[in-house]
Amino acid sequence: MLNSIWNRRSFIGRTAIGAGAVIGGSTAIELLSTTRVWAAAEGTDGDILNFALTLEYIEATFYERGNAAGLITDAREKDIFATIQKDEEAHVQALTDTLNKLGVAPVAKPTITFPAATFASRESYLKLAIVFENTGVGAYLGQAGSITNKDILQAAAGIFGVEARHAALIGVISGATPEGGIYKGATETPIAKGDVLAAVMPFLGGMPNTGFAPAKQSVNLLPAGLAIGGAAAALVAFRTRGSRTPQL
Amino acid sequence: MNQDPFEGRPVIQFASEKDRRAFLKYAALVGVGGSLVSALPISNVFAAASPTPSPSGSPSPSGSPNPSGSGTSQFGAGDIGILNYALTLEYLESEFYQKGLAANILGDDAKYVTPVAAHEAAHVAALTATLNKLGATPATKPTFVFPPTTFTDKATFLKTAVIFEETGVKAYHGQVVLIKDAAILGAAASIAGVESRHAAVLNYLTQTPPVPNPVEQHATADETLAAIKPFLGA
Numbered sequence: 001m002l003n004s005i006w007n008r009r010s011f012i013g014r015t016a017i018g019a020g021a022v023i024g025g026s027t028a029i030e031l032l033s034t035t036r037v038w039a040a041a042e043g044t045d046g047d048i049l050n051f052a053l054t055l056e057y058i059e060a061t062f063y064e065r066g067n068a069a070g071l072i073t074d075a076r077e078k079d080i081f082a083t084i085q086k087d088e089e090a091h092v093q094a095l096t097d098t099l100n101k102l103g104v105a106p107v108a109k110p111t112i113t114f115p116a117a118t119f120a121s122r123e124s125y126l127k128l129a130i131v132f133e134n135t136g137v138g139a140y141l142g143q144a145g146s147i148t149n150k151d152i153l154q155a156a157a158g159i160f161g162v163e164a165r166h167a168a169l170i171g172v173i174s175g176a177t178p179e180g181g182i183y184k185g186a187t188e189t190p191i192a193k194g195d196v197l198a199a200v201m202p203f204l205g206g207m208p209n210t211g212f213a214p215a216k217q218s219v220n221l222l223p224a225g226l227a228i229g230g231a232a233a234a235l236v237a238f239r240t241r242g243s244r245t246p247q248l
Numbered sequence: 249m250n251q252d253p254f255e256g257r258p259v260i261q262f263a264s265e266k267d268r269r270a271f272l273k274y275a276a277l278v279g280v281g282g283s284l285v286s287a288l289p290i291s292n293v294f295a296a297a298s299p300t301p302s303p304s305g306s307p308s309p310s311g312s313p314n315p316s317g318s319g320t321s322q323f324g325a326g327d328i329g330i331l332n333y334a335l336t337l338e339y340l341e342s343e344f345y346q347k348g349l350a351a352n353i354l355g356d357d358a359k360y361v362t363p364v365a366a367h368e369a370a371h372v373a374a375l376t377a378t379l380n381k382l383g384a385t386p387a388t389k390p391t392f393v394f395p396p397t398t399f400t401d402k403a404t405f406l407k408t409a410v411i412f413e414e415t416g417v418k419a420y421h422g423q424v425v426l427i428k429d430a431a432i433l434g435a436a437a438s439i440a441g442v443e444s445r446h447a448a449v450l451n452y453l454t455q456t457p458p459v460p461n462p463v464e465q466h467a468t469a470d471e472t473l474a475a476i477k478p479f480l481g482a
Contacts, residue, residue: 080458080459083457083458083459084459086462087459087462090462090463091462091463094462094463137441141434141437141438141441144430144433144434144437145430145431145433145434150425153424153425154421154424154425154466155463157421157424157437157440157464158421158463158464158465158466159462159463159464160437160440160441160464161417161421161440161441161443161444161463161464162444162459162461162462162463162464164441164442164444164445164448165444165445165447165448165458165459166448166459167445168444168445168446168448168449169448169449169452169458169459172360172449172452178359178360178362178363179363179366182360182363182445182449183363183364183367183442183445183446183449184442184445185367185442186366186367186370186371186374186439186442187370187374187435187438187439187441187442188437188438188439188441188442189438190434190438
């Protein structure tokens with residue numbers, strides 16, 4: 001079954017979010033002082049938490065499998081990856097508990113699949129790890145303006161910052177270029193919920209009962225070596241919701 | 249690495265690497281006494297130090313779990329005060345990195361620090377531009393003083409950088425729930441994430457735990473300003 005999903009045909013609608021969303025200093029100034037697109041309110045706080053929970057499930061599972069594969073051998077790097085795994089697991093737990101306290105049913109853990117090549121080498125593991133972390137950073141930031149409960153906002157922001165730490169560390173461990181690899185410019189870039197979902201949908205072997213809005217554009221955050229297609233690509237052909245553009 | 253850049257003065261006390269399993273005790277993001285963060289060591293330290301709202305007496309925004317966030321009122325009302333508070337911190341960071349790079353003490357690690365310096369300068373410019381756009385007066389740059397060996401000893405510089413970055417992260421997170429305008433919130437958060445990246449990299453370079461907690465902690469403006477006071481000159 002994995003093989004049928006994870007064949008290597010090229011991916012439709014590949015965009016540059018994963019590879020090229022580097023914001024330089026001068027751009028950052030524009031971002032802050034002119035118009036910036038923020039995600040429209042995309043549901044209740046419960047919806048946002050369930051969205052985040054789905055992402056955290058994917059991340060936690062990713063590190064559980066990757067770390068178990070023994071691809072990271074340096075003691076210090078191993079320690080960092082163990083910490084990252086624990087962080088993602090803690091995020092899953094925290095989001096689940098919070099949803100329960102809100103009286104909102106947490107989404108069930110989806111069936112999560114990764115391309116066979118993902119855990120074949122240190123390089124492929126690091127490559128996808130950096131994509132997941134940067135996607136997580138953008139995903140949380142994309143929801144910043146939509147969260148209404150202040151406690152949840154505080155906590156979600158707190159998780160967001162930790163995902164940014166993870167992204168930077170994996171960049172360092174990967175030997176990535178400082179600007180553009182470890183750092184993504186002077187400001188982080190939000191990613192709309194629809195785009196995030198489109199990007200992670202290929203990893204969801206079973207569609208969870210999320211009620212997520214479909215996305216308009218298909219977006220590929222996968223590194224080139226991990227391109228996917230076929231049935232997974234079909235899942236990605238969704239529509240995204242509109243965005244509002246508040247003036248600063 | 250044994251040098252103390254603050255000459256024995258307590259600048260800010262950071263939580264030690266905490267047991268992540270303990271986090272699970274406070275795992276729910278709401279409903280455990282206001283927030284999970286209140287259960288963490290750093291907040292306890294601060295809670296003991298400043299149990300009441302700031303002396304300015306300005307009321308905290310309703311619904312805020314961070315009642316002592318009004319320390320920014322000395323910089324202006326509401327979001328303007330928060331932006332000017334952030335600008336003041338960015339001035340400090342920006343000058344610090346500018347001087348550090350100019351001192352040419354970082355060797356190979358300069359490649360990691362050079363972008364950080366550029367980011368902090370961009371933050372200063374962006375916050376200034378935003379304040380101007382809002383019709384507010386940007387805070388003027390204070391005169392900063394740094395301990396003597398800050399720019400002559402690489403280890404001291406990097407250690408100080410870690411402290412500034414961790415302080416900056418906590419400072420932004422302390423304002424997250426107080427910012428009223430959604431666009432300003434988004435912009436501030438987008439800067440905060442970059443400060444987190446800086447903190448992680450600098451911790452890595454100094455062999456300190458790069459992700460001390462599974463969730464970023466936060467500090468009030470009063471706490472942060474007290475922490476940076478040693479660097480404020482006449």
